[in-house]
Amino acid sequence: MHTKVAIIGSGPAGLTAALYAARANLEPLVIRGLQPGGLITTTNEVENYPGFVESIGGFELADTMERQAVKFGAQTYDAIITHVDLLQRPFTLMTDGGETITADALIVATGASPRKMGVPGEDVLANRGVSYCATCDGFFFRNKRVVVVGGGDSALEEGLFLTRYVSELVLVHRRDTLRASAIMQERAFANPKMRFVWDNVVEEVLGEERVTGVRIRNLKTDEVTTLETDGVFPYIGHVPNSQLFADVLDMDASGYIITDERRRTNIPGVFAAGDVVDHIYRQAITAAGEGCQAAMEATWFLAEQEYLLKKTETAQGQEVAVVVAPDNWS
Ligand SMILES: Cc1cc2nc3c(=O)[nH]c(=O)nc-3n(C[C@H](O)[C@H](O)[C@H](O)COP(=O)(O)OP(=O)(O)OC[C@H]3O[C@@H](n4cnc5c(N)ncnc54)[C@H](O)[C@@H]3O)c2cc1C
Structure with missing residues (x-):
C-alpha cells in the first residue's frame, strides 16, 4: 500500500493533519492505532475546545474531526505500526497485521500514554479496580x-x-x-x-x-x-509514545520527539505533532494546531520534491544526469 502522506495516530493532532493534507488533495492515510480518536475520547466533557459554547464529549469531538477529514478525502486504516524504516524514501511502515505501507512523507502523531504509578498491585489489579479512564x-x-x-x-x-x-x-x-x-x-x-x-x-x-x-x-x-x-x-502525567522511533528520530531525555518550530524532525519528510512532541501544554487545541503545521509542512515538502523531480526529468530528456537534492536535505 502506498500513500503520499501517512499519519500515525488519530487523536486531535493526527486528525487535524489529515484534514489539512486531505484539503491539499494528498489523500492522506491515517493509521488509527489502539485508540481511535486518541486520548481525548477518554474524557467525558471538553469545555475548552474553541467553537463549542456548550461542552462537547471527547468521543464526539474526535469523531467529528475524523468525519470532517474523511469528507475531504482522508482515509483511515485500523492497524498498529510496529516497525518503521525512515532511512530511505519512500518511508516504510510495518503493521501488526504484517502489511507494509510506504509513504512519501510521514506525520508522527502518536501522542502520550498515562503514566503508571509503578507500584505493587497496580498491574495485577488493572481493570479490577485500577483504571486510567x-x-x-x-x-x-x-x-x-x-x-x-x-x-x-x-x-x-x-x-x-x-x-x-x-x-x-x-x-x-x-x-x-x-x-x-x-x-x-x-x-x-x-x-x-x-x-x-x-x-x-x-x-x-x-x-x-x-x-x-x-x-x-x-x-x-x-x-x-x-x-x-x-x-x-x-492521573500523574504521561509517557510519550515514541519508542517506535527510538534509534531514528532525535528525542529529549524523556522521550519526547524533537522538532523545530516548523514540526520538522531530524529526518527530512518526517514531521511530528501533538503530545508526542509537547510536554508542556498537552491540550487538544495545541495538538490540533501542531497537526495543522505538520500537514502544511508535509504539503510544501512534497511540492518541493515534485518540482525537483520534474527538473531531473527535464535534464534526463536532454540526456544530462542531474541529481538535485532539496535544500533542507542533510
Ligand atoms: C483524562 C483526560 C482528560 C483530558 N481533557 C482535556 C480537555 O478537557 N481539553 C483538552 O484540550 N485536552 C484534554 N486532554 C488532553 C488531550 O486529550 C490530549 O492533549 C490530546 O488528545 C493529544 O492529542 P494527540 O493527537 O497528540 O495524541 P493522542 O490523542 O494521544 O492520540 C494518539 C494516537 O496515536 C495512536 N497511536 C499511538 N501509537 C501508535 C502506533 N504504534 N501505531 C498506530 N497508531 C498509534 C493512538 O491510537 C491514538 O490514536 C485530556 C487528557 C486526558 C487523559
Whole structure:
C-alpha cells in the first residue's frame, strides 16, 4: 500500500493533519492505532475546545474531526505500526497485521500514554479496580469509594466526573497545593464528595480479586497509612509514545520527539505533532494546531520534491544526469 502522506495516530493532532493534507488533495492515510480518536475520547466533557459554547464529549469531538477529514478525502486504516524504516524514501511502515505501507512523507502523531504509578498491585489489579479512564469506568463505581492520584487538571477534571457516581472520593497528591487551573480547583474544593490527602504518595495497591485499598506514605512525616477504597484512578502525567522511533528520530531525555518550530524532525519528510512532541501544554487545541503545521509542512515538502523531480526529468530528456537534492536535505 502506498500513500503520499501517512499519519500515525488519530487523536486531535493526527486528525487535524489529515484534514489539512486531505484539503491539499494528498489523500492522506491515517493509521488509527489502539485508540481511535486518541486520548481525548477518554474524557467525558471538553469545555475548552474553541467553537463549542456548550461542552462537547471527547468521543464526539474526535469523531467529528475524523468525519470532517474523511469528507475531504482522508482515509483511515485500523492497524498498529510496529516497525518503521525512515532511512530511505519512500518511508516504510510495518503493521501488526504484517502489511507494509510506504509513504512519501510521514506525520508522527502518536501522542502520550498515562503514566503508571509503578507500584505493587497496580498491574495485577488493572481493570479490577485500577483504571486510567473515568469516562469509561466511572459507572462501575456507583456508590463506591475511589481514590484519585494526582494534582493537575486531568486529576481534578476526572475526579469531578467520578463524583457523579461515587459515594466518596479521596484525592491523594504528593504536594500540599494543586497544579490544576483555578476554575478546576474552585469546583473541586466546593464538591462535598471530595476529600484531599496532601503530601502523600501511593506505595501499593491492595486487594486479591479486586482493589480493597491503597497503602500511602506521607512524604513529610514518613507515616504509612492504609486508605480503604474500591477503585484507584492515577492521573500523574504521561509517557510519550515514541519508542517506535527510538534509534531514528532525535528525542529529549524523556522521550519526547524533537522538532523545530516548523514540526520538522531530524529526518527530512518526517514531521511530528501533538503530545508526542509537547510536554508542556498537552491540550487538544495545541495538538490540533501542531497537526495543522505538520500537514502544511508535509504539503510544501512534497511540492518541493515534485518540482525537483520534474527538473531531473527535464535534464534526463536532454540526456544530462542531474541529481538535485532539496535544500533542507542533510
Ligand atoms: C483524562 C483526560 C482528560 C483530558 N481533557 C482535556 C480537555 O478537557 N481539553 C483538552 O484540550 N485536552 C484534554 N486532554 C488532553 C488531550 O486529550 C490530549 O492533549 C490530546 O488528545 C493529544 O492529542 P494527540 O493527537 O497528540 O495524541 P493522542 O490523542 O494521544 O492520540 C494518539 C494516537 O496515536 C495512536 N497511536 C499511538 N501509537 C501508535 C502506533 N504504534 N501505531 C498506530 N497508531 C498509534 C493512538 O491510537 C491514538 O490514536 C485530556 C487528557 C486526558 C487523559
